[in-house]
Structure formats: C-alpha cells, structure tokens
Amino acid sequence: MLGGGQLGRMFTVAARTLGYRVIVLEPDLHSPAAQFADEHIIAPYDDQTALALFGKACDVVTTEFENIPAATLEFLAQYCPVRPSANAVKMAQDRIVEKEFVRSCGLSPVPFATIRTPADIAAAQGSVTYPAILKTARFGYDGKGQVTVKSAQEAEAAFAELGQVDCVLEQRVELEREISVILARSTRGEVRCFPVAENEHRNGILHQTIVPARIDSKLAEAAQTASARMAEQLAFVGVMAVEFFLTRQGELLVNEMAPRTHNSGHYTLDACITSQFEQQVRMVCELPFGDTRLLSPVVMVNLLGDVWHDAQPDWLALLQSANTKLHLYGKREARVGRKMGHYCTLAADTDSAIQEAEHIFQQLQ
Numbered sequence: 001m002l003g004g005g006q007l008g009r010m011f012t013v014a015a016r017t018l019g020y021r022v023i024v025l026e027p028d029l030h031s032p033a034a035q036f037a038d039e040h041i042i043a044p045y046d047d048q049t050a051l052a053l054f055g056k057a058c059d060v061v062t063t064e065f066e067n068i069p070a071a072t073l074e075f076l077a078q079y080c081p082v083r084p085s086a087n088a089v090k091m092a093q094d095r096i097v098e099k100e101f102v103r104s105c106g107l108s109p110v111p112f113a114t115i116r117t118p119a120d121i122a123a124a125q126g127s128v129t130y131p132a133i134l135k136t137a138r139f140g141y142d143g144k145g146q147v148t149v150k151s152a153q154e155a156e157a158a159f160a161e162l163g164q165v166d167c168v169l170e171q172r173v174e175l176e177r178e179i180s181v182i183l184a185r186s187t188r189g190e191v192r193c194f195p196v197a198e199n200e201h202r203n204g205i206l207h208q209t210i211v212p213a214r215i216d217s218k219l220a221e222a223a224q225t226a227s228a229r230m231a232e233q234l235a236f237v238g239v240m241a242v243e244f245f246l247t248r249q250g251e252l253l254v255n256e257m258a259p260r261t262h263n264s265g266h267y268t269l270d271a272c273i274t275s276q277f278e279q280q281v282r283m284v285c286e287l288p289f290g291d292t293r294l295l296s297p298v299v300m301v302n303l304l305g306d307v308w309h310d311a312q313p314d315w316l317a318l319l320q321s322a323n324t325k326l327h328l329y330g331k332r333e334a335r336v337g338r339k340m341g342h343y344c345t346l347a348a349d350t351d352s353a354i355q356e357a358e359h360i361f362q363q364l365q
C-alpha cells in the first residue's frame with residue numbers, strides 16, 4: 001500500500017482480515033495505516049532504493065493517495081503489478097487533464113476554462129460566467145486551493161495569490177444535490193458499482209453521506225453507467241470514485257474522479273456485505289467481486305478535528321446509539337478540518353437515519 005492515511009488503514013484491515021500481509025510505504029513515521037501493517041517502510045515516494053525494496057517484497061502494489069508521483073508507480077511496475085496503473089492515477093492528478101478526459105468519454109464536466117496566464121482569465125469571459133471558482137489544477141483536496149470569485153478582477157487577484165500555477169476557472173453551478181459512485185473494476189474488465197451515495201459538503205469538505213441517495217433510479221443508473229465508462233476508458237483496475245453534481249436544471253455533471261477508495265464510500269463498511277476496502281483487496285489480488293448490495297439505509301458522518309477542542313469528544317451519546325458504528329483513524333493530532341474518524345448510523349429508513357445521525361452530531365459539539 002502506497003500511502004499511510006485512513007484509506008490505507010481501512011484497506012490494510014480488510015487485507016489482513018483476508019489473510020494477506022501488508023507493507024505500507026509512507027514517509028510519515030506516525031500514520032493511520034502503519035499501525036495495522038505488517039511492515040512500514042518510512043521513505044519519500046521518490047526514494048528509489050526504498051521503492052526497489054518495497055517492489056521486490058510485494059506481490060502487488062496499490063495506492064490510497066492520488067498524488068503518488070506517476071514515476072513512482074511506473075518504477076514499481078518493473079517489480080510487480082501496480083493496480084491502478086500510473087496512467088489511470090495520473091489522469092486524476094490534474095483537473096485540466098481530468099476534465100478533458102471526461103469530455104473524451106462523452107460526458108459533461110462542469111463548464112470551465114483553462115487558466116495558465118492572466119490573459120486566459122479575460123479570454124474566459126465567453127465560456128464562464130461569474131460567480132466562478134478558481135481551482136488549482138494540481139494538489140487540491142477538501143476544498144483547498146479553491147477561491148470563489150465574483151468578477152474577472154477578483155479572478156486575476158486570486159490567480160496571483162495562488163502563485164499563477166495552472167488553474168481551472170469553473171462555473172459555480174447551482175446544486176440540487178451532489179452524488180458519487182464508487183465502483184470496482186477487475187483485471188478482466190468487469191465492473192461492479194456500489195449503491196449511489198448522496199453527499200453533503202460543508203466548507204468544501206464532505207460532511208455526510210446518505211444512502212440510498214434521494215434521487216430517481218434512472219438518474220442513479222445514469223451516474224453508474226457514466227462512471228463505468230470512465231473506468232473502462234482508463235482500463236482501471238481497483239476501486240475508484242466519481243463525484244457528480246446534479247444541477248437545479250436537472251443536468252448530471254461530472255465534478256471529479258478519484259483513482260482510489262473514497263470518503264463517500266465509508267458507508268459500505270457497515271451497510272454493505274462487502275466494503276469498498278475489501279473490494280479493493282479483491283480487485284488487486286484478482287479475487288471475485290464481493291456483493292455490493294445495501295443491507296440497510298445508512299448515514300455516514302465525518303468527524304473532523306473541529307470537534308476535538310482540547311481532548312477527545314465525549315463519545316457516550318454516539319455509543320449509546322446501538323445502531324451507530326464509530327471508526328477512528330488513530331491520528332495523533334487533531335486540527336480544524338482534519339479527518340479524524342467517521343460514524344455510520346443505520347436505520348429502517350433514510351429519514352430516521354438522517355435524524356439520528358444529526359442528533360448524535362449535535363451532542364458531539
């Protein structure tokens with residue numbers, strides 16, 4: 001496993017449950033995944049000596065982090081299969097490349113203009129109207145590297161502020177809902193989707209995921225078909241996620257994709273027969289698909305460092321909800337906006353799950 005964050009941690013647990021041994025390569029000494037791994041190689045992602053050791057020791061390599069340098073994945077492919085491939089991961093590292101890829105699949109990205117120079121902002125007047133969002137093409141996550149701008153002047157100022165790195169200027173769309181699809185694709189090219197998730201973001205960070213999504217089944221199918229098409233075009237092997245915007249006008253737009261398991265798929269840990277992490281293990285190890293059926297309506301709520309204050313929150317209210325499962329990631333330090341854990345509340349219907357999850361969330365503040 002390349003990367004030692006919470007996604008790597010939950011993958012490691014799933015892999016070891018199936019009897020595999022896991023080596024985590026992660027530069028940070030203290031990482032969520034290494035706590036569960038058989039071995040931890042502490043090295044930067046471009047350390048060739050460490051990578052050679054890692055590659056020789058592994059039967060297959062996978063990742064939890066889309067910003068692993070493509071060169072690292074290519075290098076490791078000398079030693080063993082790397083799933084997903086460098087090419088598939090690379091596509092998700094740059095919003096400009098990603099949006100062009102979405103178009104090449106016959107799907108619609110959010111309307112955007114590529115911004116490489118200040119002059120590109122003036123030239124974007126025809127294609128993007130304000131308010132818009134200027135996003136760095138690379139290394140953005142949890143809403144970082146994004147600035148909402150109300151005019152070309154503001155966009156120019158924001159572009160300067162971001163150091164004139166390559167950006168996209170994106171239309172700010174009026175959202176009816178946000179949804180996501182997590183899917184698995186095998187080495188044989190078969191695709192299996194998890195049920196569509198409905199996502200609510202706060203300050204650019206996922207707050208909660210509601211499953212089943214409160215959308216009609218045709219739209220859910222359209223999102224799954226679109227996601228499968230992207231996976232096929234990439235010859236993707238492993239688990240990936242596609243985030244969609246459903247606009248007030250009823251359009252389905254592709255926001256972005258992740259070549260890995262995804263925060264909006266954490267509900268599968270408690271509400272599906274197979275979790276997204278076990279499915280990743282199954283795909284990279286060439287095992288059959290696990291069943292992706294939803295066993296119960298579920299709401300997953302993220303626990304950010306914001307609720308830690310000085311010490312851990314008081315978990316009593318959460319633990320007293322017998323149909324709620326707590327997952328903590330073992331991070332040593334809580335910071336505002338940092339993902340520390342999540343919980344899943346299961347109930348007989350979606351509305352009850354939403355209410356109960358919200359009640360618990362209030363108790364944690």
Ligand code: ADP
Nearest residue numbers: 110133140141142143144170171172173201204
């Ligand atoms: P990240 O890589 O940080 O997840 P996203 O592009 O997915 O970045 O943006 C995070 C969230 O910000 C989205 O899930 C959505 O809630 C909001 N957002 C981003 N872009 C737009 C947009 N063009 N219009 C409306 N909301 C947006």
Ligand code: MG
Nearest residue numbers: 142243255256
């Ligand atoms: Mg996103």
